[in-house]
Amino acid sequence: KPLALPGAHVVVTGGSSGIGKCIAIECYKQGAFITLVARNEDKLLQAKKEIEKHSINDKQVVLCISVDVSQDYSQVENVIKQAQEKLGPVDMLVNCAGMSLSGKFEDLEVSTFERLMSVNYLGSVYPSRAVITTMKERRVGRIVFVSSQAGQLGLFGFTAYSSSKFAIRGLAEALQMEVKPYNVYVTVAYPPDTDTPGFAEENKTKPLETRLISETVSVCKPEQVAKQIVKDAIQGNFNSSIGSDGYMLSSLTCGMAPVTSITEGLQQGCRADSSCPLCCPDASGVFVVPILGADGKTCLRNRLSGAPGWLSWLSIGLRLRSQSPGGHHGPVPHHCSVLPGKFRQHSPSLHDAESEIGSCRQNCLILTPGEKAVSK
Numbered sequence: 001k002p003l004a005l006p007g008a009h010v011v012v013t014g015g016s017s018g019i020g021k022c023i024a025i026e027c028y029k030q031g032a033f034i035t036l037v038a039r040n041e042d043k044l045l046q047a048k049k050e051i052e053k054h055s056i057n058d059k060q061v062v063l064c065i066s067v068d069v070s071q072d073y074s075q076v077e078n079v080i081k082q083a084q085e086k087l088g089p090v091d092m093l094v095n096c097a098g099m100s101l102s103g104k105f106e107d108l109e110v111s112t113f114e115r116l117m118s119v120n121y122l123g124s125v126y127p128s129r130a131v132i133t134t135m136k137e138r139r140v141g142r143i144v145f146v147s148s149q150a151g152q153l154g155l156f157g158f159t160a161y162s163s164s165k166f167a168i169r170g171l172a173e174a175l176q177m178e179v180k181p182y183n184v185y186v187t188v189a190y191p192p193d194t195d196t197p198g199f200a201e202e203n204k205t206k207p208l209e210t211r212l213i214s215e216t217v218s219v220c221k222p223e224q225v226a227k228q229i230v231k232d233a234i235q236g237n238f239n240s241s242i243g244s245d246g247y248m249l250s251s252l253t254c255g256m257a258p259v260t261s262i263t264e265g266l267q268q269g270c271r272a273d274s275s276c277p278l279c280c281p282d283a284s285g286v287f288v289v290p291i292l293g294a295d296g297k298t299c300l301r302n303r304l305s306g307a308p309g310w311l312s313w314l315s316i317g318l319r320l321r322s323q324s325p326g327g328h329h330g331p332v333p334h335h336c337s338v339l340p341g342k343f344r345q346h347s348p349s350l351h352d353a354e355s356e357i358g359s360c361r362q363n364c365l366i367l368t369p370g371e372k373a374v375s376k
Ligand SMILES: NC(=O)C1=CN([C@@H]2O[C@H](COP(=O)(O)OP(=O)(O)OC[C@H]3O[C@@H](n4cnc5c(N)ncnc54)[C@H](OP(=O)(O)O)[C@@H]3O)[C@@H](O)[C@H]2O)C=CC1
Pocket: 013, 014, 015, 016, 017, 018, 019, 020, 037, 038, 039, 040, 041, 043, 067, 068, 069, 070, 096, 097, 098, 099, 100, 119, 120, 123, 146, 147, 148, 149, 190, 191, 192, 193, 194, 195, 196, 197, 198, 199
């Protein structure tokens, strides 16, 4: 279910400038309450004024908190606490604070590698770590990471920057697998060059080669990038790319990232049905056992959005095969997946799967249709 932004509390790190500021404006326009997090207080207040021009009701608030997200976890944790005291639990966190420095490997100071890793990577870990427990308890939440196209491929001049942006992806993939059963969705955005103060700053020292390679993709407006990111985050899409070459780049570099939207679209015929005993929304066994298990009755849609992409494709393949004459064994509800008999015989986990799913459900909050999740 898409996240409803009206009345929601959105925290944007790096919200005082560039892409982050545009994300804050986009959310504010849709009725959210905003907390902006960045270091410079003047820039924060300036951004607050600009964002407030876009209010849609007189209850909306923009809160500003100054902190360096890359320095000290307990400081960041305090900032999140302050924000939650004023505006309630965080529904969406956007990790957009970041910076770029380029240069040839041997020309970059070692301290630049440390700096980019702490701001871009640890600066995303800390705020996320500070909001995740409450999100899981409430069974509501979105966490957005802003990587970069340079986080999908390594580029000349970006030895320090690219690696810090690749790190974000590893974090996001692992985290999505953990939190999907709690209805918390992770989005990683891979923007191209975008016309922001940060980009202007980066261009002052960019090597010629880096500039030439980057210019093969045109520069985007931050408003456009922000719109796409907010849209994907609301939808719970794991991947957020901009434009057609952004889309191609994402397809080429998708690896085993979790799949959400496209696969779910293809799985139209496999909608989760709350009347199916195996399609409970706890979905704690997100991974292999439930996919191969449940004696062919596991609903794929709930299970797979936290699993690597190729597993989804495999299962779609199996499902299509199983629908062909001869591949179908026993009575199977229309919304459930079917595994061919051959696979059943060869997988020892299959026979235990139903009981395993039964036991993993004991550790979880089980919702019956119509019931609402409440925090512990
Ligand atoms: N513009 C581009 O071409 C692209 C940008 N990106 C990524 O998007 C994000 C935003 O970029 P962009 O809008 O260009 O950047 P800007 O430099 O315009 O804005 C950066 C924001 O992050 C804040 N910030 C920076 N460091 C810290 C820190 N240590 N602690 C807290 N806040 C911090 C800044 O405020 P303050 O300095 O006051 O702390 C500012 O609000 C970055 O992660 C960047 O890597 C990705 C792809 C392309």
